[in-house]
Amino acid sequence: MQFQKTAISEVVLIAPKRIGDNRGYFSETFRQDMFAENVGGWQLIQDNQSLSAEVGTVRGLHFQLNPRAQGKLVRCIAGAILDVAVDIREGSPTYGQHVKAELTADNGHQLWVPPGFAHGFCTLEPNSIISYKVTDYYSPDHDRGLLWNDPELGIEWPVDAQTAILSAKDKVQPRLVDLGTAFVYDV
Numbered sequence: 001m002q003f004q005k006t007a008i009s010e011v012v013l014i015a016p017k018r019i020g021d022n023r024g025y026f027s028e029t030f031r032q033d034m035f036a037e038n039v040g041g042w043q044l045i046q047d048n049q050s051l052s053a054e055v056g057t058v059r060g061l062h063f064q065l066n067p068r069a070q071g072k073l074v075r076c077i078a079g080a081i082l083d084v085a086v087d088i089r090e091g092s093p094t095y096g097q098h099v100k101a102e103l104t105a106d107n108g109h110q111l112w113v114p115p116g117f118a119h120g121f122c123t124l125e126p127n128s129i130i131s132y133k134v135t136d137y138y139s140p141d142h143d144r145g146l147l148w149n150d151p152e153l154g155i156e157w158p159v160d161a162q163t164a165i166l167s168a169k170d171k172v173q174p175r176l177v178d179l180g181t182a183f184v185y186d187v
């Protein structure tokens with residue numbers, strides 16, 4: 001299992017090893033010991049899965065406020081997604097910047113999105129399923145969003161506002177400038 005820091009060092013790309021044979025492959029997709037050593041001693045206590053039927057479905061950008069902030073370990077188990085993590089920690093040297101990673105069922109890659117980041121993705125194939133573990137339970141009272149195509153974020157999505165398939169909630173999320181201080185950078 002390879003752990004690779006991205007342009008934002010707290011966001012980590014993980015490439016689990018696949019051992020192939022005549023039947024297919026075997027892969028360890030999560031190990032607490034390696035995760036603790038390479039990423040941090042987080043407890044991943046809820047496991048989620050979502051299916052997006054259409055190509056160009058955008059979910060996000062989402063986060064939970066403190067004290068219920070969530071780190072997310074994301075992978076794609078069917079189809080393909082473009083996954084995005086945006087640093088929204090006020091005072092961070094990479095505040096407002098983002099990391100993108102193509103997570104596909106074929107490459108098996110995972111993205112670690114720490115607390116203090118907004119997370120979202122766009123599907124690149126029909127019937128894409130993502131599976132992600134999180135470090136705190138879902139809390140509707142702390143659930144917040146950031147507008148996926150806020151020009152200030154400069155995210156190059158594979159879809160535009162005319163073609164993206166979004167929830168009603170995600171069409172009207174606030175912009176970064178209107179977010180207030182959701183998180184403070186903790187050196």
Ligand SMILES: Cc1cn([C@H]2C[C@H](O)[C@@H](COP(=O)(O)OP(=O)(O)O[C@H]3O[C@@H](C)C(=O)[C@@H](O)[C@H]3O)O2)c(=O)[nH]c1=O
Nearest residue numbers: 048050059060061062063072119120121137138139167
């Ligand atoms: C996230 C979540 C939603 N729900 C419910 C609320 C609602 O009725 C239904 C769909 O919720 P949403 O529209 O928020 O689902 P979705 O847009 O897929 O939300 C997810 O988006 C990605 C990008 C993330 O990063 C996740 O943390 C999560 O916010 O599922 C839960 O019961 N538990 C959960 O953990």
